Amino acid sequence: MEKTPSYFVTKETPHRISAMSQETKLIVVVRDPVTRAISDYTQTLSKTPDLPSFQDLAFRNHTLGIVDMSWNAIRIGLYALHLENWLRYFPLTQIHFVSGERLITDPAGELSRVQDFLGVKRIVTDKHFYFNRTKGFPCLKKPESSGSPRCLGKSKGRTHVQIDRDAIEQLRDFYRPYNVKFYEMVGHDFKWE
Numbered sequence: 125m126e127k128t129p130s131y132f133v134t135k136e137t138p139h140r141i142s143a144m145s146q147e148t149k150l151i152v153v154v155r156d157p158v159t160r161a162i163s164d165y166t167q168t169l170s171k172t173p174d175l176p177s178f179q180d181l182a183f184r185n186h187t188l189g190i191v192d193m194s195w196n197a198i199r200i201g202l203y204a205l206h207l208e209n210w211l212r213y214f215p216l217t218q219i220h221f222v223s224g225e226r227l228i229t230d231p232a233g234e235l236s237r238v239q240d241f242l243g244v245k246r247i248v249t250d251k252h253f254y255f256n257r258t259k260g261f262p263c264l265k266k267p268e269s270s271g272s273p274r275c276l277g278k279s280k281g282r283t284h285v286q287i288d289r290d291a292i293e294q295l296r297d298f299y300r301p302y303n304v305k306f307y308e309m310v311g312h313d314f315k316w317e
């Protein structure tokens with residue numbers, strides 16, 4: 125197994141992976157692209173405090189609501205476009221999409237679907253998780269053999285930068301057609317508003 129967030133959005137990756145093995149099963153975690161962009165910006169800002177504002181980066185023209193599709197934080201959320209590139213090399217049956225939202229609210233449910241997709245026995249179930257209220261994420265319970273619970277690290281679940289309502293609405297309008305197309309392509313409505 126190998127994982128890297130940028131695989132899904134890097135143009136050359138599907139070709140390279142298919143050249144390695146056409147049997148590869150692919151798992152992609154997706155979340156509401158607007159929240160994703162804000163999370164992405166929040167993470168970059170934590171490392172680069174003098175970054176321009178989110179709005180300055182996200183819009184070519186904020187008044188007219190013209191979004192800058194070349195900014196990575198925006199581009200990555202255009203899931204339908206990235207998927208089109210993957211479908212040139214892999215059938216949809218070899219690609220599984222995990223909902224980032226449900227991975228938090230129902231980790232066992234999402235993991236059941238992953239296990240089914242991989243064709244392995246459903247070993248990871250509800251009893252393996254507990255919800256850590258402080259963190260706002262589920263944690264893996266202590267493995268039967270040894271060790272302590274496994275929760276997400278300190279850098280996960282950062283408080284997102286506050287973005288004004290208008291900008292959020294403009295981004296929602298921008299992403300809507302791409303989201304609808306993505307739902308149609310994968311046959312699942314992720315219900316991102």
Ligand SMILES: Nc1ncnc2c1ncn2[C@@H]1O[C@H](COP(=O)(O)OS(=O)(=O)O)[C@@H](OP(=O)(O)O)[C@H]1O
Nearest residue numbers: 129163164166167224227228261276279280281282
């Ligand atoms: N297991 C699991 N379930 C649900 N959500 C998760 C999980 N792991 C990471 N995340 C959230 O994904 C956001 C980016 O995570 P990372 O910091 O790991 O990304 S990166 O790989 O470093 O780019 C970041 O989102 P925000 O916390 O909203 O900013 C992480 O919290």
